[in-house]
Amino acid sequence: DAGVTQSPTHLIKTRGQQVTLRCSPKSGHDTVSWYQQALGQGPQFIFQYYEEEERQRGNFPDRFSGHQFPNYSSELNVNALLLGDSALYLCASSPTGTSSGANVLTFGAGSRLTVL
Amino acid sequence: GDSVTQMEGPVTLSEEAFLTINCTYTATGYPSLFWYVQYPGEGLQLLLKATKADDKGSNKGFEATYRKETTSFHLEKGSVQVSDSAVYFCALGYKLIFGSGTRLLVRP
Numbered sequence: 257d258a259g260v261t262q263s264p265t266h267l268i269k270t271r272g273q274q275v276t277l278r279c280s281p282k283s284g285h286d287t288v289s290w291y292q293q294a295l296g297q298g299p300q301f302i303f304q305y306y307e308e309e310e311r312q313r314g315n316f317p318d319r320f321s322g323h324q325f326p327n328y329s330s331e332l333n334v335n336a337l338l339l340g341d342s343a344l345y346l347c348a349s350s351p352t353g354t355s356s357g358a359n360v361l362t363f364g365a366g367s368r369l370t371v372l
Numbered sequence: 373g374d375s376v377t378q379m380e381g382p383v384t385l386s387e388e389a390f391l392t393i394n395c396t397y398t399a400t401g402y403p404s405l406f407w408y409v410q411y412p413g414e415g416l417q418l419l420l421k422a423t424k425a426d427d428k429g430s431n432k433g434f435e436a437t438y439r440k441e442t443t444s445f446h447l448e449k450g451s452v453q454v455s456d457s458a459v460y461f462c463a464l465g466y467k468l469i470f471g472s473g474t475r476l477l478v479r480p
Binding site for chain 1: 376413414415416417418461463467468469470471472473
């Protein structure tokens, strides 16, 4: 049973460009959350998608947007890239019906974005 | 707002040494507390959790007790192995507010 898969694993962009990162949740999971992990820091919550809608959002600007597809996979889009957007972007999935979603979050290995 | 503070690393120990990684938190109410581990090139894995005061979470020889009085959730292991080398994150709440992580290096 595949866990959470993310693509690409590494990518390099320049300032001002746009990037799309992709995530396939674990089988049986329908909720996807995205986190940003800067070098040497803990992950920070960006947003969560369920039923193709953004349900919760962390403290990130509108340049960060997302999408969830009917098959529960998800994309994270970042526009007008800044140097400070360089980070590891983690996707995590969870099933619905849990009283505390964090208990059953499964994380992918991440997509490492470098902005030059 | 809610926050988590972890001791800075790296923590370097010899195999079979005792491990403590300190974690303190600031939060409204009594959120669930977690320890996650991140091995090189792998995703974050839940190591253990505690959902209420005085709960002790344990897994793979690691333990942590939810201390409401001291707002702490320190991670301990009696005898570390080289394979425990990783980055450890303390986290709280439903959205997972993480600390900055503590790198552990265990030497043979």
